[in-house]
Amino acid sequence: MTDVVIIGGGIVGLATALQIKQQRPGLSVVLIEKEPAVARHQTGHNSGVIHSGLYYKPGSLKATNCIRGYQMLLDFCQAEGVPYELCGKIVVATKPDELPQLDILFERGQLNGLTNIRKISAGEMRDIEPHVAGIAGIAVPYTGIIDYTQVCEKLAQKFQQLGGELRLNERVEQVTPGTSLSIVVTNRSRYETKLVVNCAGLYSDKIAQLTQRDPVDVRIVPFRGEYFKLKPHKEHLVKHLIYPVPDPNFPFLGVHFTRMVHGGVEAGPNAVLAFRREGYTKSDVNLKELYETLSWPGFQKVAAKYWQTGLGEMYRSFSKAAFTKALQALIPAIQEDDLEEGGAGVRAQACDRTGGLLDDFAILETDKAINVVNAPSPAATSSLSIGQTVSEKVLSRF
Template identity: 55%
Template structure:
């Protein structure tokens, strides 16, 4: 299938960032927008395989795009869920310190939370925390009441309903391959499913966003490194050990939050995710391997700087990936009653993490502009929470930059 129609904007990728961008653009009347998605279903990758947490904005550096968009996006997400009758709960979470050193870091987090505009943060003693979570152990905890849970696939479906309803075209099973420019000035998007024309493009391709940028003639300046996050789930008879969400104090030297307990909106309690280097961009299973993806990691100089920096941590995560005992021992630090027999393997998600050539993991959301192009090259957690705010930022940028 091809189309002679010239769209004002083509968005590549129907994960929550691409969909939220389209949703925000759809508020402007008369725009012709096309969304291309490789998979048969929308939100099949990061958006559909995450922890389902509506993050509060506690962790992020004040003033960063993550902090601003998480707080604004979280509020917008609660309103969107209410307006669209999407199951969600503002259930709150505990961040639990298990040592005196972690307790100090908890105070730093609390201050950060205040700077980011969070409401209702409460420092709890060991006794007080057990009023919220009777089975948790630690020396202190921070209660974060604004955290919630949702299924982001439900959110993505609602966004796509609005987008289609307002006349935008969303094509699944249509993978963007390359970009040409016609004499008329129109951009021609080559796909596995024919050619499409647009005046401008927005790249929201998640795990493939750097490759899509390269296919558009850009040097993205970063490489996407896939980190798999594996989950276990609690057996139904042990779910009573967890009321809501229980997180460890994150180690500030490492980029991920550490394995935690999450009650899911449609039932069940998950434990995880860890963070293991994946040898395939969409490598959801331990043995998944793709030569091209692996070579791209290993020939990238930044990867070796990263490997030296996080060597032991990375090995620990690999160990936890293959050893249930090691995984459970990380969980037992928070809830000592958990036994290996209480959990069984669940699914996994793969994070698209941008890495700079100097080995720096890009912490904040990261956009690169080119004439008639906007590329989203880093949208890791909390981008699902923040999606409506990120989408509004990109839509605003697009309307200005593309002169609409």
């Protein structure tokens, strides 16, 4: 019998596992991951940005956990020798109609405690990024770059040193909630546990449904973000991180330029519907999962509302010229030949039945389970804070 079974070996699951063992060493904790290593999906495919908390509504779970998690992450990396760099970023308005949203971002940043951000003119922007185009911006010195897979490897190591069990290559097939214990069945083992903690990311809604009889009223809709890389001879065009002013009605930040902690510059991502939950290429298709997405009433409402935006993102997915044009809004000197194929990530975006794309982190609780059902960006930055929040919920049960 195990006290706690955690499902999902991404950064949120690992941070939760470590926090539980640090706070209550006597509890038995097993973390189950279906892949042969940790951080194989959302965590290992993101752009490696340490987010400052600029974008998020003050008081929201994203804002509070990002601000708290930011410092917790830096403290952890310093203590454990995980390399990172606080290189800073600028958010760039390229058109007059973006200025009101830029002002809102600046105000949000200040309300979230980012006292060192500052508004900058076009000239000041070019002092920071000589090749950028824009009419106004915000300088954000807090933003950094990191390798989150390295963070996860260190979290896993410390969790196991404290007596936690990490079970790789195990896929959860069934969860049966009982009166006092739940039964978790994988392709390899069977676990009796007092509490299930679901940090399954792209499959968090599926696992949540296994933990309860009532329907889970959100569905994970997978959005693929595709990147290009700047060829080495053009990396000098980007000194820090360069972001556009995001569309306030769409939960993505727009194509941007990101220096990588191991070298190189990524350009992107776009945001297109993935045809399977772990669909990292255009040819990755799972007809059952695609049907589940397309038939979800909430997604149908999203598609009706954002069809023009979605078509534009899809066009950029298939047209390198269109992708280049979007990047040129920030750096006009970028040419199509300057870009080479990069990687891709898939964002687990929760969508409710009414067509709401959940903007905040979401945790659903039952007597026998705690389900983290929405933890997209900035979950990696916020992971230790989310882990603390979830671990507190766990420990209140014991």
